Amino acid sequence: MKSYEKLLENNKNWASATIEKDPEFFHRLSNTQTPEYLWIGCSDSRVPPDSITGTRPGEIFIHRNIANMVVHTDLNMLSVLQYAVEVLKVKHVIVCGHYGCGGVKAAMTQQSFGIINKWLRNIKDVYRFHEEEVNSFQNDEDKLNKLIELNVQEQVMNLAKTSIIQKSWKENNAPHLHGWVYGLNDGLIKPIFEMPAGTHMDPLYEFDNL
Numbered sequence: 001m002k003s004y005e006k007l008l009e010n011n012k013n014w015a016s017a018t019i020e021k022d023p024e025f026f027h028r029l030s031n032t033q034t035p036e037y038l039w040i041g042c043s044d045s046r047v048p049p050d051s052i053t054g055t056r057p058g059e060i061f062i063h064r065n066i067a068n069m070v071v072h073t074d075l076n077m078l079s080v081l082q083y084a085v086e087v088l089k090v091k092h093v094i095v096c097g098h099y100g101c102g103g104v105k106a107a108m109t110q111q112s113f114g115i116i117n118k119w120l121r122n123i124k125d126v127y128r129f130h131e132e133e134v135n136s137f138q139n140d141e142d143k144l145n146k147l148i149e150l151n152v153q154e155q156v157m158n159l160a161k162t163s164i165i166q167k168s169w170k171e172n173n174a175p176h177l178h179g180w181v182y183g184l185n186d187g188l189i190k191p192i193f194e195m196p197a198g199t200h201m202d203p204l205y206e207f208d209n210l
């Protein structure tokens, strides 16, 4: 059997096992989705949002990219965010990074990786904002993990700066923004930063005519 055929085989087994346990499962989900969470995570194959949070189909709306970035010119991310906030009306947006992230690690080097350099430059900016704090750690692994935490924090702040979130905070007093970091070593998620709806930022980021 070719490796991809295994996936199709697994799928058939999963579908029949699911129906056996809950005959209405697919019928129910095929009509509507009402997820309470938007997850913005790293593409890393070792950080599957559903498995690590024990959530089922229909419960989390998901966007993933390298190093869980919130980049204001990323039309893909903005479309997902707008749909999640304005149509699905999610209550929580979670940015989840992970310790040992290869994207953040690559951004800490001077090595060129091709087109991804442009993406990683956003992380180099995070490093520049927090250089002193990152460099207060002695070994490279601690430095990397501190930058991973600070990167999650900055991406949550980037979310808060979008007109989508600003508008929703003003009109619906939601969603609550969370910054989490997942540990590849122990499988545990550490909450490190949060911005409840209405958190004040530098007024320069707050629009008065939304």
Ligand code: CO
Residues within 6 Å of the ligand: 042, 043, 044, 066, 067, 098, 100, 101, 102, 103, 104
């Ligand atoms: Co990663």
